[in-house]
Amino acid sequence: MTEDEMERICAGLTTKSEKIRRLGAAGVSKGDIARYLGVRYQFVYNVLKVADQPLALDQSLPTAQVESQSVAEVLTIAEAKRRLAITFGVDPSAIRITVEG
Incomplete structure (x- = not known):
């Protein structure tokens, strides 16, 4: 990947x-x-390793964040796809969400 692509x-x-x-x-x-980015490989490795770890069941959002969310703020699949698309700079149609259970 070129530097211009990474900047984009x-x-x-x-x-x-x-x-x-x-x-x-x-x-x-x-x-x-x-x-x-001009950083050490280990830093990149650590950031990506933490990003791949799922949130443990006993971890929760801080109280202030939980209280600021209302019942009306239900996250739909469409909204999740929209937000993920913005985060990763892709079209929402490129986002696939899998529910296992």
Whole structure:
């Protein structure tokens, strides 16, 4: 992937961790991400490793965040796809959500 393509993917992001997660989701190698951002490979590895870990069942949102959400703010599949598309810089039609259970 070219540097111009990586800049396009990272447009609007402010932190290196956000850029790492976005580039990782786009399939850019850890080494290429590290070189592009001027950081160590280990930093990229750690950010992507944490991003891949599911939230443990005993972890929850801080109380202030939970209280600010109302019952009317139900997250639909369509809204989740829209938000994920914005996060990863892709068209919502490219987002697939799988529910297992």
